[in-house]
Amino acid sequence: MLILSIRNTRSCQGISYQSFKMILIAYILRYWDIFVHPHSSYNILMKLLYLISVTYILYLLKHQYTQVESVKIQFCDYDIKQSFNYKKPYIMAGLLTIIINTNYFQVFELSWSYSKWLEALSIIPQIKYLQQIQFIESIDGYYLSVLCMNRLFYHISCFHYYYFNVYICYTSALAAILQTILLGILIKQQNDNKQQKSISV
Numbered sequence: 001m002l003i004l005s006i007r008n009t010r011s012c013q014g015i016s017y018q019s020f021k022m023i024l025i026a027y028i029l030r031y032w033d034i035f036v037h038p039h040s041s042y043n044i045l046m047k048l049l050y051l052i053s054v055t056y057i058l059y060l061l062k063h064q065y066t067q068v069e070s071v072k073i074q075f076c077d078y079d080i081k082q083s084f085n086y087k088k089p090y091i092m093a094g095l096l097t098i099i100i101n102t103n104y105f106q107v108f109e110l111s112w113s114y115s116k117w118l119e120a121l122s123i124i125p126q127i128k129y130l131q132q133i134q135f136i137e138s139i140d141g142y143y144l145s146v147l148c149m150n151r152l153f154y155h156i157s158c159f160h161y162y163y164f165n166v167y168i169c170y171t172s173a174l175a176a177i178l179q180t181i182l183l184g185i186l187i188k189q190q191n192d193n194k195q196q197k198s199i200s201v
Contacts, residue, residue, distance in 0.1 A: 017061040019125045022121070023054055096117040116171055123185075123186055
């Protein structure tokens with residue numbers, strides 16, 4: 001849906017390149033097991049399609065729609081690096097992986113845990129980007145809807161799994177809580193931008 005929105009509007013205003021870069025890295029670290037311990041063909045296909053989709057979005061953000069008509073509005077945060085160090089979320093994810101981890105002796109478990117924390121923290125660049133541009137585009141609504149629906153179905157899935165298996169993965173649960181909190185901050189930032197835009201109009 002996000003790809004169609006970008007293609008139809010020919011714009012990626014309000015979407016963070018850095019966030020999607022972090023998401024791609026997170027899911028590569030989570031899905032590399034398909035080459036070592038492959039499951040069903042459907043599972044492999046869906047994972048590969050997701051990685052290809054995120055890679056294509058990064059391509060659109062970096063190469064297709066980075067030109068701006070107004071110097072006051074930037075389509076993408078690809079060149080915005082001065083006010084926020086984008087290395088911090090990677091370091092924070094590493095520290096959280098060391099502190100909260102279910103298994104320190106398996107490479108995939110470490111990779112999976114790191115990907116969970118990195119995915120949760122990937123919302124931070126999006127928040128910083130919206131704080132900088134102070135601009136709201138209709139495509140933000142699509143992106144935010146996708147994020148909210150993703151979290152909703154994820155929590156339903158986790159509740160179902162934990163309820164019937166009586167097992168709690170603290171890495172997954174705490175990362176989901178952290179991501180939900182950051183998503184709430186993102187929604188608040190978007191609403192603040194909308195109010196500022198309506199006042200200026």
